[in-house]
Amino acid sequence: MHRKKPGIDRVFHALGDPSRRAIIEKLSEGPISVSRLAEPLNITLAAVVQHLQVLEESGLVQTEKTGRVRTCRIEPAGLSVAAEWIGDRRSTWERRLDRLGDLLAEPGEN
Amino acid sequence: MHRKKPGIDRVFHALGDPSRRAIIEKLSEGPISVSRLAEPLNITLAAVVQHLQVLEESGLVQTEKTGRVRTCRIEPAGLSVAAEWIGDRRSTWERRLDRLGDLLAEPGEN
DNA sequence: CCAATTGTCAAGTGGGTACTTAAGTAATTT
DNA sequence: AAATTACTTAAGTACCCACTTGACAATTGG
Numbered sequence: 285m286h287r288k289k290p291g292i293d294r295v296f297h298a299l300g301d302p303s304r305r306a307i308i309e310k311l312s313e314g315p316i317s318v319s320r321l322a323e324p325l326n327i328t329l330a331a332v333v334q335h336l337q338v339l340e341e342s343g344l345v346q347t348e349k350t351g352r353v354r355t356c357r358i359e360p361a362g363l364s365v366a367a368e369w370i371g372d373r374r375s376t377w378e379r380r381l382d383r384l385g386d387l388l389a390e391p392g393e394n
Numbered sequence: 395m396h397r398k399k400p401g402i403d404r405v406f407h408a409l410g411d412p413s414r415r416a417i418i419e420k421l422s423e424g425p426i427s428v429s430r431l432a433e434p435l436n437i438t439l440a441a442v443v444q445h446l447q448v449l450e451e452s453g454l455v456q457t458e459k460t461g462r463v464r465t466c467r468i469e470p471a472g473l474s475v476a477a478e479w480i481g482d483r484r485s486t487w488e489r490r491l492d493r494l495g496d497l498l499a500e501p502g503e504n
Numbered sequence: 505c506c507a508a509t510t511g512t513c514a515a516g517t518g519g520g521t522a523c524t525t526a527a528g529t530a531a532t533t534t
Numbered sequence: 535a536a537a538t539t540a541c542t543t544a545a546g547t548a549c550c551c552a553c554t555t556g557a558c559a560a561t562t563g564g
Contacts (some may be wrong), residue, residue, distance in 0.1 A: 291411055292415075294408075296409050296410050296415065299406050299409070299410065299520080300406050300407050300409065300410025300411075301410075301521090302403055302490050303522080305402075305406065305479075309483065312483040312484075312486045312487040313486060313490065314490050317540080317541095318540075319541075320541060320543065327522085327523070327524090328523075328524065328525085328544085329524070329540085329541070329542095330523080330524075330525085330541090330542080331523055331524075331525095333541070333542070333543090334521090334523085335522085338397070338521095344520075349541085351530090351531055351532075351540090351541095352529095352530060352531040352539070352540045352541065353531090353540065354530070354540080354541070355542085358487055360484070360487065361485060365482060366476070366480055367477065367480050367481075367484075368429050369415075369472050370455075370476055370477050370480075370482060372475075373418060373419065373422040373468075373473060374422075374473060374477075375469070376422045376423060377422040377468055377470065380422075380423065380424050394563085403522095406539040411551090411552075413552080413553095427511095428510075428511065429510060429511075429512080431507085437553065437554090438513090438554060438555085438556085439510085439511070439512095439552070439557095440512080440513085440553080440554075441552070441553050441554075442513070443512070443513090444551095444552075444553080447550085451544085461510090461513085461560090461561055461562075462509070462510045462560060462562070463509065463510065463511085463561090464510080464511065505561100505564105506564085507562100507563090507564085508561105508562085508563080508564095509549105509561080509562075509563090510559100510560085510561080511558105511560085511561100512543100512557105512558075512559070512560095512561085513556105513558075513559095514555105514556095514557090514558100515554105515555090515556095516548105516553105516554085516555085517552105517553085517554080517555105518551105518552095518553090518554105519550105519551090519552090520544085520548080520549100520550085520551085520552095521541100521549090521551100522546100522547105522548095522549085522550095523545100523546105523547085523548085524545100524546085524547080525541100525544100525545090525546085525547105526543100526544090526545090526546105527541095527543085527544085527545105528541105528542075528543075528544100529540105529541085529542070530539100530540090530541085530542095531538105531539080531540080531541100532537100532538080532539070532540095533536100533537080533538070533539085534535100534536085534537080534538090
């Protein structure tokens with residue numbers, strides 16, 4: 285019937301933190317290294333690395349290390365998980381409103 | 395520092411908690427009272443009330459008390475805030491991919 | 505009125521987590 | 535080889551937050 289997606293918890297938890305959302309905002313402009321990601325945020329590099337771990341485990345971000353530089357990029361499927369959940373809630377809500385509308389439009393002399 | 399929409403923080407923080415998402419899932423099926431909301435969750439009524447406060451402050455839920463019953467309903471605009479943020483990230487990401495595609499397609503008889 | 509229903513408020517607790525510092529590793533530059 | 539760059543890891547701290555308990559309204563049904 286409806287199976288539970290395990291990723292959804294991690295995705296929304298990851299998006300719940302402002303610093304992590306700032307990271308995603310930056311990453312949506314294109315791939316970038318860890319230290320350049322850290323520059324605009326006023327937290328230490330170590331904190332950024334920790335956020336990146338959370339983001340990577342949630343499937344929102346993908347990273348790859350070549351040489352001494354780790355390049356981070358956004359993983360579009362991650363945001364889709366969140367978008368789909370929101371879409372699902374909206375659709376059931378709208379479906380209910382439709383049923384309500386049908387009842388009101390029904391040809392009963394009440 | 396950064397001037398951002400204040401609501402976004404609260405909305406995503408609210409959505410970050412599984413119990414609160416469960417509440418929203420239930421509410422998307424239609425308005426319901428606090429105690430009936432609490433039934434399927436294994437937390438106390440008091441905890442549900444606290445979650446409802448967060449949800450209401452974030453603009454995701456609207457409640458109204460008549461008699462001794464508080465009826466809760468979903469506030470569609472709240473979810474839109476989250477959906478828009480996700481949409482914005484996606485569009486800047488896609489815009490960038492388009493520019494990349496243009497560069498690759500631009501000069502050449504291949 | 506009495507009692508059950510339905511929710512509210514306050515305070516406390518335990519676990520989680522965002523952040524820091526500090527020390528370490530590995531790749532590049534000079 | 536030495537210095538610099540770019541992370542990585544570990545450990546500690548302080549704060550936040552989800553949840554509980556328990557006492558307290560306020561409404562409503564018998």
